[in-house]
Amino acid sequence: METLEFRYPARDPVGRRAHVGVVGSGDLEVLLEPSGDGEARVRIRTTVDGYGQVWRNVLDRLFSRYHGAAAIEVNDFGATPGMVLLRLEQAIEESAP
Amino acid sequence: MSHAEPGGRAGPARPEGSVLPHDLLVLARPDALEPESPPPPWAPARLRLAPLVVVRRAAPRGTAIPVGVRGAERRERFAAWLAPQAVAARVTPEELARAARWRERRSRLPALAALDAAFEILAATGLGWGPVGAVGFELASGVPSVSATSDLDVLVRAPARVPAASARALLAALAGLAARVDVQLETPAGGVALAELAAEPRTVVARTAAGPRRVADPWQPGAGAERLP
Numbered sequence: 001m002e003t004l005e006f007r008y009p010a011r012d013p014v015g016r017r018a019h020v021g022v023v024g025s026g027d028l029e030v031l032l033e034p035s036g037d038g039e040a041r042v043r044i045r046t047t048v049d050g051y052g053q054v055w056r057n058v059l060d061r062l063f064s065r066y067h068g069a070a071a072i073e074v075n076d077f078g079a080t081p082g083m084v085l086l087r088l089e090q091a092i093e094e095s096a097p
Numbered sequence: 098m099s100h101a102e103p104g105g106r107a108g109p110a111r112p113e114g115s116v117l118p119h120d121l122l123v124l125a126r127p128d129a130l131e132p133e134s135p136p137p138p139w140a141p142a143r144l145r146l147a148p149l150v151v152v153r154r155a156a157p158r159g160t161a162i163p164v165g166v167r168g169a170e171r172r173e174r175f176a177a178w179l180a181p182q183a184v185a186a187r188v189t190p191e192e193l194a195r196a197a198r199w200r201e202r203r204s205r206l207p208a209l210a211a212l213d214a215a216f217e218i219l220a221a222t223g224l225g226w227g228p229v230g231a232v233g234f235e236l237a238s239g240v241p242s243v244s245a246t247s248d249l250d251v252l253v254r255a256p257a258r259v260p261a262a263s264a265r266a267l268l269a270a271l272a273g274l275a276a277r278v279d280v281q282l283e284t285p286a287g288g289v290a291l292a293e294l295a296a297e298p299r300t301v302v303a304r305t306a307a308g309p310r311r312v313a314d315p316w317q318p319g320a321g322a323e324r325l326p
Contacts, residue, residue, distance in 0.1 A: 019296075020293075020296075020298055021293070021302075022279075022290040022292045022293050023277075023279075023292075024248070024279045024290060024292075025230070025248070025250070025279070027290065048172070078171075080308075080309075082308045082309055083302070083309045086302050086309050086310075086311055087302065089311065090298065090300055090302065090311060093299055093300065094298055094299060
C-alpha cells in the first residue's frame with residue numbers, strides 16, 4: 001500500500017463532484033471535486049507499490065490537456081495505466097455540468 | 098497500478114470448441130506454454146502443482162491463446178501463449194457453477210462460504226454465470242487459492258441488455274453475503290462491472306481484447322465515447 005500526491009497548475013472551474021469506477025481487482029475508484037483554488041491536486045492510494053513514475057507519466061499526459069481546478073482522490077486496485085487514464089477521463093466527463 | 102492486462106476476448110457468444118476470457122485450460126504438457134517474458138522463479142513449481150492457466154483478454158496472435166498463470170500471491174501473475182493443440186481440457190465458469198463442488202467440502206473462508214447464497218441469487222437471473230478469480234481457480238484445481246480477504250469474483254453472461262434498475266437490484270441482493278461479490282458482466286462490448294452499470298454514469302468502461310474502452314452503451318457496439326480533445 002502506497003500513497004502518492006501530485007499537483008498541477010489549473011485555470012478552469014470544475015462543474016460538480018463526480019465519483020466513477022469500482023472497487024475491484026485491476027480497477028480503480030476516482031472521486032473528483034472542485035479544489036477551491038487555482039490548483040489541481042491528485043492523491044493516490046494504491047495497493048501496488050513502486051509505480052510512482054508511471055503515475056506521474058499518466059497524470060502529466062492528462063494535465064497537458066485538462067486544466068480543471070480539481071481535487072482528485074484515487075483508490076487503485078492494481079489497474080493498468082490505460083485503465084487509469086480512462087477512469088480519470090470518465091471522472092472529468094461526469095464533472096462537467 | 099500494474100502492468101499486466103488481465104482477462105480475455107470479449108463477447109458472450111461461444112462458438113463450438115472456442116475459448117473465452119476467464120476459461121481455465123489444463124495444459125497437455127508442462128512445457129506447452131510460450132512465455133511473453135522469462136518465466137518468474139515461482140512459475141514452474143506452481144504449474145507442476147496445478148497445470149491450469151486462465152484465458153486472458155488480449156488481441157489474438159495467430160491461433161495461439163492468450164493465457165495467464167496465477168501464482169499463490171496476488172502479485173504473482175505471468176502472461177503466456179498456448180497452442181490450441183496443447184490444451185488437454187477446458188473448464189468454463191458456468192461448468193464450475195453447475196458442478197457446485199463447494200458443497201462437497203464446506204469452507205469457512207468468506208468467498209467460498211458465500212457461494213451457496215450467490216448461487217441462489219444468480220441462478221434466479223436466468224443468465225449464465227460462474228465463479229472466476231481465486232474461487233474459480235480453487236474449485237477447478239483443488240489447490241488452495243482463496244484467502245480470508247478474497248472477494249468472490251463472478252462472471253455473468255449478458256448478451257442482451259441488463260437495465261440499470263436490474264443491475265441495482267442484483268447488486269443489492271448480493272450485498273448481504275459473507276464476502277464482497279465482484280460481478281463482471283460479459284456484454285457485446287466486453288467486460289463491464291455490475292457496480293458501474295448500476296451507477297448509470299454517462300459512459301462505462303468495457304474491458305476488451307484491445308484493452309479497456311469507454312462506451313456509451315455496451316449493448317450498442319460502435320457507440321463509442323468522445324475522448325477529451
